[in-house]
Amino acid sequence: MGLEQYEDDVNICCRCSCCKFIPMQQIVGREYTYICPSISRYHYHSYSGGGRLNILAAGLKNGFNYTDRLLDIVYNCQLCGACGASCNYAMDMEVQQPLEEFRIKCVEEGQTNPALQKVIKGLRKTGSMVETQGKRGAWASGLKLKDATKEKVDVLYHVGCLTSYDKNMQKLAKATAKILKKAGVKFGIAGDAETCCGGRAYQMGYRNDFLKQAKKNMALIKKAGVKTVVTSCADGYHAFKVLYDQHDLKGNVEVLHISEYIDRLIKQGKLNLKKDLGLSVTYHDPCRLGRMGEPWIHWEGQKIPGGQHIFDPPKEYRRGTKGTYEPPREVIRSIPGVNLTEMTRIKEYAWCCGAGGGVIDSNPEFAQWTAKERIDEAMSTGAEAIVTACPWCEKTFNEAIRGSGSSMKVFDIVELVAKAI
């Protein structure tokens, strides 16, 4: 099927430019009204959701000519889903899916990006999307965590590549383990045997590599008798929860982001946050925990003949509104002394951190530019710190702050919770 299945969708784009802005009813002023980093940075309409669809429509009709500019357009996009979320306020059409399918088509036809190709080469060799130094499970040394490859576990903590290998991010894994232990959760990790979820490979267009990773993970999950997978990475969450389901690989396993799990543990009285942190924060919704993290909708049907774009059975569009938004906010609000102030663009209309879609690897300057925009918005709230729930966001924000000299602090939600225990 591939891209061709979305021919009607790409043709129905009316070029209204709503994919560039948050929905008109949500606009409350001149500032922070743009939603798409790509068009905001590169200006040409071709770098917007609608402009990309216009190009796909022309390509499906006349064939694709893979010029340098076309590949620049394809790979300078975080595939963050913002354009579709905004478009679908008014239009009944798929936006994200054709964009993803085209990137997959590019890869299948050998039109790859050298930086992403290098990352995927590493994935195939090491099972990691980041450079590996030492063993994957080394961060857990001395913590005496259960090994899911050797014993049955109800709860598997899937740590993720960046958190496992990046020395600056291993603190998140340790904080997560501390929280789960404190709450008395009997959980395990796969340690050195853990492998990439495949989510970021999918974003980069490497569907086959994603499928290989997904199958490896699901085999481990099945063997270990896992009932619940917990991730502290939004990419991992999106992969296990949405992409695996989309590709009929997920089975019945429950997938929770650590913020959802902490929220549950607090409400069950298993976790008490006591220490006053005395901090004013704002919260950044990671794309793949938020709008992209909403459940996959399995739909099969057909267009009803005639002039109207209607389907039998009616088609439900993923607008990003059913993503994970409240649990992280509930957790933040439950930390003593933490005052949460919201930014303008939140939840399904959150501005991306810049790291998605492989952009952090293929165009770090663009990733940092995007992150800087978000840091500016965070600063406008008067908060001392921006809290996120994904190591990729934290990494990108920190790099942007280092480059700009901003005094904004960055925390992952697990860091705050671990401090407050």
Add this chain to the structure above:
Amino acid sequence: MALSKEVYREFEDVVGPEYICDDPTIMPSYHGVEHAAVIFPENTAQVQALVKLCNKHKLRIAAISTAWTGMFPPGLIYLDMRRMNRIIEINEKNMYAVVEPYVISGQLQAELFKRGLHMNMKGAGSNCTALLRGHGHLDQSTGGDDRNHLAVEWITPEGEIVRTGAMGSTDEWFCGDGPGPSMRAIISSAVPPGVTPGIFTKTAVKLYNWPGPSKWPIQGISPKYTLAELPSNMMARYYSFPSVEKMWEAEIKLGENEICLELMGFNPAMVAANITTCNEDDAKMFQKLNAESKGPGFFVIIAGNSSADFAYRKKVLEQIVRDADGESMKSLEDPEIEGILLCQCTRISASIRETFRPGGAFNSIPIMSQRDLTIRWAVGAGEAKLPLIEKGYIVDDGGAFFGWGVEQGHLGKTEIFCKFNPREEEAAAAVTKWQQEQSKRAFDESYFASLFGPISPEVSKKMSGFNVWWQKIVEAVDPNKVAPQGGPLV
């Protein structure tokens, strides 16, 4: 038409290499037209320099904002004004705002609401530029089109910067006609072939009192936003009438009594599109509202500056509707639906649902003229749509038209369109035929002359040869023919 390397470099020197592109790859996203180059100027000086280069090299040039619509010949220097996106000034005392071309109406309006102010909003949508040429839902209370243009900064087709009205002799934007030069007759035209040649880089738009909240209390999730509460001195209603004559009787009286914040001559299909969140529900809701409707109708918002003011407006409204045998559509009195309509029809955020969502395209015959006359024509144009509906070529809207009166309502906009799937060739051909036939009928039966497309000698003669005179003006201000005919409206 490709630019030579030397000419390309001259343009590039003005804006920098990042802001010019002639790669055919990007052209499908620019209306599928092979432009000579797409360029992003940052300020007035750059626009002026680019226009002068076009004169030097005899290249045609056009500028766009969000560019929802537009017809462009190939080979243009196409200015995408995205980088000129500043609100220069909001002058609360003198009630005007100065904007650059890429400020969209939704942004400016949000800033104005905070200050208790409002503006004319284009019916096309708040995703369109806040610059010139607006008319739409609010025309009864704000007037439309050139009524709202104050001073303008205009780059003529020869590259001269002309600042009209008060800006011609002061540093203020408060007036379009003086004490500096008034160019209103030339710069205010929005209808082809009289679209003003040249490029507007800043304009002042007139502001009005906004009796509503500083921010709509939106709740819920996309695609259904509702209001947490209805403002105390605002009301939205849809009234239907037993005949077109009765509807017109009420519409003109409401205009003359100046009580409406908004009078939008929606039909049930457009209301259904506004309040439903998908095409499937849209079709069902249309049938429901159509059954409930007594006949042709319109949508009204009244807003009072005090409870007494609101009570007066409401009393007058109800009396006028009653006298014309009109009835409020009960389904739409539901507070949730009323809230949706109040917000969407002041923010103009659902026009995409009304036009593009159902089929992907629409073709329209719009006319700004004497409202009672054009309504009579539109009834026939609507009847002519019915066979297309029966054949499944176009989306069923009951053959309806829409429109609104401007200010007191004698002048007004009347428009009728067909929503269809443009990829169905038979449907597209049928719609084009309908459009041509009904435009011809409008002229033959002396309703109006549609001015889209080439002007025939017959039409020209009946309209005092206006197009000939206009052409003479264009030739005087554009001797090198750098400005294309027509152009983008939004």
